[in-house]
Amino acid sequence: MLLRYHHGERHVWQVGKVPSVEAEDHRHRPRDLETLKQERASTMTRLEGLLSSQGLRVPSLTKLPDQLEALRLWDGSPIPPGLRRRVLRVYAQYTFLSAQIAEVEAERRAQLQTSSEARLDKVRQLMQLKGIGINGAWLLVMALFGWRACKHRREVGGVAGCTPTPYQSGESAREQGMTKSGNRHVRWMTTELAWSWLRFQPDSALSVWFRERFGHGGKRVRRMGLVAVARKLLIALWRFLETGVIPAGAVLKEVEVLG
16 A cells, blocks of 8 residues: 555545544543433333333333332232332433433533533534434534534535445446445434424425425335435535525524523
8 A cells, every 4th residue: 555655546545534632522422421321211121121021011210119019910919029129220220320311411501501612602503403403413513513624515425424335337337325434423313313304494495305306205215315315414514514504495493592
């Protein structure tokens, strides 16, 4: 590779853009929150599984210890003590994770309301758009827009791994899907925001384009169209932050985003 580069093949390598120590440190909060929510969801599933194995269900997990007293098995007998202790231990894990999630979200809201950092200004700017909340805006800024200076739209799509991978050989040509070689956190969040965008921005140019091109297809076709929407949306949000130009047909929120 060194010899090829030395002899003039400048496209053998590409410059890798590494975030600074500070930029990398700012990524921990959204990733920490994502991990905590995944662990809480797993804990809740395990808790519901323990109850459903005995044919039991509870309307809410907020007051589970009090509800255990009233639960009865199929023959009218109370919950066995071993199962009861295990359910309470899993419930303790669930409440602990919920408290940690609430703490991280409170820290994030406080920082967003008081800090004047440039990256947080970008978070506030994205949150002005209807259909984009604090989770999506925070992750996109901290993982991409807050430190990476992209030169053009192709670079934005490449960073997230949302670029297509066409295959051509002779007369054969087909699409192989996304590259998936970029930031998986940005790619996942952009896909989630694409669903939200189609719902809360139905009159935007991007939503109209999706309905006209993919609205009459099956589930597979709509999923393929959603990938295209995610890529176009990410580029539109990048332009919105760089130039202040609102995506075509999009509307802003009517209420204060931090209220």
